[in-house]
Amino acid sequence: MTSLSSHRPYPRRRLGGQDLEVSAIGLGCMGMSDFYGPADDAQSLAVLHHALDIGINFLDTADMYGVGANERLLAPLLAARRHEVVLATKFGNVRAPDGAMLRIDGSPAYVKSACDASLQRLGVDHIDLYYQHRVDKSVPIEDTVGAMADLVRAGKVRHLGLSEAGPETLRRAAAVHPIAALQTEYSLWTRDVEAQILPTCRALGIALVPYSPLGRGFLTGAIRSAEALAANDWRRANPRFQGDNLGHNLALADAVSALAQGHGMTPAQLALAWLLAQGDDIVPIPGTRRVQRLDENADAAHRPLNAALLAAVEALLAVQPVAGTRYPAAALANLNL
Template identity: 75%
Template structure:
């Protein structure tokens, strides 16, 4: 794929972004080791081909992912729509300490992210998880203060319930809500997506390729590194893995019939769900980045839609999308 300034674009509220973003988490955390030089090459290549929507968070690598992006932001800030998140608090050794949505923490977290990123403003600032101990009005009120101060341009939420989204939007406009959404995770369709569309809020699906499972490249749990977080994910557990592999294989076969990779078909399906949806697949490979980018130009036909729906009905997904502790923090 050659460099292109005409990569398709979409809107998240009033924010214009590339139709596909790039999730940067795996470059620093959770999915095994990564080489910084390779990650920087992927980031720069994404910008070269027109993918300008980069997604990070202060918890990824306990700040390391933001510091990684700073190396690209230093020379290419004007080309980047920068999204980061706060709220998941980790110790320096990586231990999870909880969720914090207190106004004073919101302000402190933003200042710390700005320093690590080496920028004077964040384009889209998300609350990573809802703090059920702090009224959302207080958290979003503090976030709105960051907009007023010029430190943040647009606000977002992640893994918030429809009710929380409504309450937040009553305090300040919300540009986007980030949540897991893919061929094997469709919870958002029940109440959250209709609420977003009623309020004019965009949806940013993370893990749009089922944490890599839907690409068909992961054939057994032992394909994952020993320190890969997915080994703790119920859908990757030995009891569910073989069952879920049937769905991945069926998607791969359907994609091949249409001259696509499984990843391209899965992303095209998401993009086809509406013009207000901007998936953020993550990768540490330029080849995979360019493969994913092709999906932005794929037009899904009615026949493909019907076949995918039939596959999803036939192959129900086995296992929750997070371990029990993780599920307790979603839909807040």
């Protein structure tokens, strides 16, 4: 069910109306350094090299992941294979050396210093797609994007993106400089972008890059309890993994799994194929630390869903809605701004 046909060229998609072409499915690198329990750098590098080998060229990191460790993890790969990679990283979430969250900073001076620091950790001379990780409510978006545009003019950045930005912010940002992509959570169990954000992106020619497209791993069916996760796994604090929400969401995951298996797919492949079917301007970035899972996820791009299966998914979600918010209460205040 999960074999990847190596003789087929991997599908590509364009981000926004610009000359930024990426693999139809990217690779989110966050979990290789942070938030999801222990990881092994050597194993993660093997996954990264394998991604490029099979045609997954869109790698997503951020300066906050592991407080810089994730960008440093990518450096050896980039030293050897930079020309094969479409590199995305993010700034704006400022953390202390011990990982404590300090602030969100979109000030022009910080934009430029953060970019220089990322370039140094990554060991590259430019970033292909540079995102503001969270919108800074204290700084006009015009000022932040203006500073980001200066980075483009300086040759340090090729394209600009935002993350968790709302419709009005997107419109104001795009008036300053073209925005290639919006990164936000979107999956079978997180669909709030469909009401206003996705239509706004399409009106402005901005692609959507869904993070956590597998529901932070829950939609794979592999997670049955929060207690089974590592003690420092961030998902233990996620409302969807707790209490009565967990039992409700297990029923959703089981229903997705049954539907997928009935059509010769894994639940992860169904979840990713469903996202790809929502439009050619959507490029999900599932994360993994295992080559086998990478192959499984990548193969979803070769599994188009027909109208009947898409309708079956919609019917399933209508009777099995997700329970719980997608972040703890404190973090919700920084989403879709």
